[in-house]
Amino acid sequence: xxxxxxxxxxxxxxxxxxxxxxxxxxxxxxxxxxxxxxxxxxxxxxxxxxxxxxxxxxxxxxxxxxxxxxxxxxxxxxxxxxxxxxxxxxxxxxxxxxxxxxxxxxxxxxxxxxxxxxxxxxxxxxxxxxxxxxxxxxxxxxxxxxxxxxxxxxxxxxxxxxxxxxxxxxxxxxxxxxxxxxxxxxxxxxxxxxxxxxxxxxxxxxxxxxxxxxxxxxxxxxxxxxxxxxxxxxxxxxxxxxxxxxxxxxxxxxxxxxxxxxxxxxxxxxxxxxxxxxxxxxxxxxxxxxxxxxxxxxxxxxxxxxxxxxxxxxxxxxxxxxxxxxxxxxxxxxxxxxxxxxxxxxxxxxxxxxxxxxxxxxxxxxxxxxxxxxxxxxxxxxxxxxxxxxxxxxxxxxxxxxxxxxxxxxxxxxxxxxxxxxxxxxxxxxxxxxxxxxxxxxxxxxxxxxxxxxxxxxxxxxxxxxxxxxxxxxxxxxxxxxxxxxxxxxxxxxxxxxxxxxxxxxxxxxxxxxxxxxxxx
Ligand code: J2J
Numbered sequence: 190x191x192x193x194x195x196x197x198x199x200x201x202x203x204x205x206x207x208x209x210x211x212x213x214x215x216x217x218x219x220x221x222x223x224x225x226x227x228x229x230x231x232x233x234x235x236x237x238x239x240x241x242x243x244x245x246x247x248x249x250x251x252x253x254x255x256x257x258x259x260x261x262x263x264x265x266x267x268x269x270x271x272x273x274x275x276x277x278x279x280x281x282x283x284x285x286x287x288x289x290x291x292x293x294x295x296x297x298x299x300x301x302x303x304x305x306x307x308x309x310x311x312x313x314x315x316x317x318x319x320x321x322x323x324x325x326x327x328x329x330x331x332x333x334x335x336x337x338x339x340x341x342x343x344x345x346x347x348x349x350x351x352x353x354x355x356x357x358x359x360x361x362x363x364x365x366x367x368x369x370x371x372x373x374x375x376x377x378x379x380x381x382x383x384x385x386x387x388x389x390x391x392x393x394x395x396x397x398x399x400x401x402x403x404x405x406x407x408x409x410x411x412x413x414x415x416x417x418x419x420x421x422x423x424x425x426x427x428x429x430x431x432x433x434x435x436x437x438x439x440x441x442x443x444x445x446x447x448x449x450x451x452x453x454x455x456x457x458x459x460x461x462x463x464x465x466x467x468x469x470x471x472x473x474x475x476x477x478x479x480x481x482x483x484x485x486x487x488x489x490x491x492x493x494x495x496x497x498x499x500x501x502x503x504x505x506x507x508x509x510x511x512x513x514x515x516x517x518x519x520x521x522x523x524x525x526x527x528x529x530x531x532x533x534x535x536x537x538x539x540x541x542x543x544x545x546x547x548x549x550x551x552x553x554x555x556x557x558x559x560x561x562x563x564x565x566x567x568x569x570x571x572x573x574x575x576x577x578x579x580x581x582x583x584x585x586x587x588x589x590x591x592x593x594x595x596x597x598x599x600x601x602x603x604x605x606x607x608x609x610x611x612x613x614x615x616x617x618x619x620x621x622x623x624x625x626x627x628x629x630x631x632x633x634x635x636x637x638x639x640x641x642x643x644x645x646x647x648x649x650x651x652x653x654x655x656x657x658x659x660x661x662x663x664x665x666x667x668x669x670x671x672x673x674x675x676x677x678x679x680x681x682x683x684x685x686x687x688x689x690x691x692x693x694x695x696x697x698x699x700x701x702x703x704x705x706x707x708x709x710x
Contacts, residue, residue: 194362194379195569195577198585202360205383205564210391210538215382216363217253217286217356219426220246227400227428234449235275235433242428248344249282254353255346256287260313260335263288263354266365267314268306269340270294270323273410273433276344278421280316283344284364285382288357289314292365292377293411297616300326300675305375307332309572310365316343326675359383365571366413366511369617371590371608373625376580377571378511385417386426388515388565391536392419393427395517396480396505398453400428403477405446405454407437408615413511414484415455424453439467446475455482455507457615459646462492468499478502480520484509484531485615486647487603493528506531508603512587513566514539516601530600531593539563541601542586543593556594556604560586609701611638614646616679620701623671623680627652630670632662637691637699638682641708652682653704655690662687 196202205211223232224246231239240248261267267284269291271277284291292306296318303326307315312334317323319339327337336343357363359382368376396419398404404424408415410433416422421431432449434442437460445451456464461483468474481496484507496504508531509515518532526532534541543557544550551557562568562585569577580588590608593601611618620638627636635655640648656662664685671681686708692700 194567194571195581197564197568201564205387205538208538210387210536210564211359211383212386213359213383214386215285215357215359215361216282216386216422217249219386220249220282220285223425223428230400230428231430232425233275233278233431233433235273236435237275240275240279245279245282249279250286250350250353251347252279252283252344253286254348254350256283256289256314256336256343256348257353258348259346261287261289262313263357264290265313266290266292266310267316267336268292268294268303268310268312269316269411270296270298270303270318271316271340271411272296272318273406273435275433276341277410278431278433279344280340286356287353288361290362290364293367293413293416295367295409295411295677297409297677297679299677300329302375302677304330304675306377307334309374310377316340329675357382359386368511368570369610369612370619370622371610372576372619373621375619375622376573376576378567379569379571380567384513384565384567385422388513388535389417389419389423389426391565392417392515392517393423395519395535396423396453396482397520398424398427398429402427402429402453403432403449403451404429405432405434405442405449405451407434407442407454407456407460408485414482414507414509418455418482418484418507418509418515418517420455439464443467443473443475446478450477451475452477453480453482454478455484457485458483458488458492459486459614461488461496462645465492465495465499474499474501476501480505482507486612487531490528494524504528508532508601510589512561512589514541514561514563514587514589518600526596526598526600529602530596530598531603533600534561534563536563536565539566540586543595548582553595554597556592558607559589559591559593559601561589562586611640611650612648613650613679614648618650618680623650623652623676623682626671626674626676627654627667630662630667632657632660633667634658635691637701637704639701639705639708641684641705643683649683650680651684651686651708653686653688653691653708656687
């Protein structure tokens with residue numbers, strides 16, 4: 190896999206190893222340790238019941254051997270698209286054991302995204318949830334993919350464990366996360382066992398979780414937030430219990446929280462609002478819940494302040510990114526910090542800079558571009574040699590595209606965004622990706638996709654289009670066109686507007702700032 194992603198410079202890697210934050214082992218080795226320590230204690234629960242630590246270790250090893258028997262080899266890539274259930278966790282650890290690298294696709298992804306992941310990675314497997322849509326995607330891919338089956342079927346496979354190769358080490362790739370993106374094609378984020386394990390361990394420390402923690406996985410499990418901040422992997426790393434919610438609705442989740450005695454969960458702001466409303470209107474609060482993590486998009490201070498009185502638990506803001514850096518408000522933070530800031534980096538080894546347009550540090554209290562590097566922030570995207578010099582500074586900082594300001598308490602406040610992205614209730618849409626598809630429509634001459642404010646989602650997407658000469662397309666036709674291309678539903682513009690021409694900046698780029706102002710009038 191070397192050459193496909195940018196490793197940490199040797200001096201930094203040595204420092205992380207010598208300080209013990211990179212342990213040199215992989216998730217499979219950690220799971221064996223956990224199985225010895227926590228034995229029958231419940232690791233994961235779903236609708237089919239509990240799975241203990243020892244059983245999870247045994248099962249994932251058998252599945253690893255099963256995948257090997259079906260032709261998968263260490264270093265192979267598997268696009269995995271799953272529901273929130275225990276099979277997903279088993280499969281993830283099976284992949285970690287065999288050294289197969291999962292691409293963390295989301296349930297919402299369709300032909301376009303999945304096809305791209307398969308092509309770009311040269312994946313050996315596509316493991317999917319098994320609904321009609323996914324079977325169609327599987328049938329439509331032009332690539333030769335060795336193993337195409339459902340996650341459930343893959344998680345039921347088994348083989349001789351004695352024949353398994355040794356488990357991967359710390360420096361090997363663990364998984365490929367997905368970037369929110371701000372370019373024409375999605376970017377894949379290569380996370381190593383060392384770095385991802387450290388990120389979940391440090392998250393577990395910051396979030397003060399232990400083997401009594403019961404975590405509800407309400408968001409799509411493959412997302413970096415519920416997977417690692419501390420999420421499924423962080424909770425398992427301390428012997429806690431993970432409850433998989435099949436959907437994030439208050440009806441489903443409030444019942445599950447009561448039944449399982451859930452102490453902690455993670456939501457996006459739009460979902461936090463829905464839960465607050467449900468709790469208020471039904472006079473019901475999840476009795477065992479201690480911490481509600483909210484992240485993925487900016488949380489309104491007013492909503493943050495309602496969490497304690499309405500849901501009866503503490504709110505923890507989480508500002509993170511699948512590329513690495515995650516900031517948390519600490520559990521003992523005063524309300525002024527917990528409600529009004531997005532917290533501070535998880536690790537003392539995190540390095541951040543806040544800079545102006547020319548990469549010069551801005552004074553504290555001023556807003557600037559956030560740059561990040563450290564032991565769990567990647568140094569480059571997977572197979573993206575041309576894009577990496579744009580997304581990372583020469584000295585290895587990731588350009589987050591976020592605008593932040595540091596408060597007197599040392600916490601960060603997200604003040605805006607410089608990247609060309611729409612944050613639709615926590616789902617990220619790379620505007621150029623959708624614009625390219627729109628421009629491919631014969632009736633469209635030019636297009637810009639921008640964010641418009643939305644009371645529930647925070648932002649929605651609006652496609653502003655210039656029709657081709659003598660053409661008169663409708664918004665409905667445009668949206669249908671995108672659906673037919675097999676684009677994930679959340680990327681299809683909520684609104685389509687037509688204009689005679691798009692405003693341009695002095696250098697000829699579409700002036701989105703002006704477009705937004707024009708549109709709001
Ligand atoms: C404002 N913007 C936020 C927040 C993320 C933990 C939590 C979230 C993610 C995530 C994650 C925000 N307030 N609290 O991976 O481990 C926006 C920023 C950021 C982008 C990253 C995790 N929390 N954001 O959301 O890779 O713009 O990760 O750069 O999906 O979401 O998106 P993503």
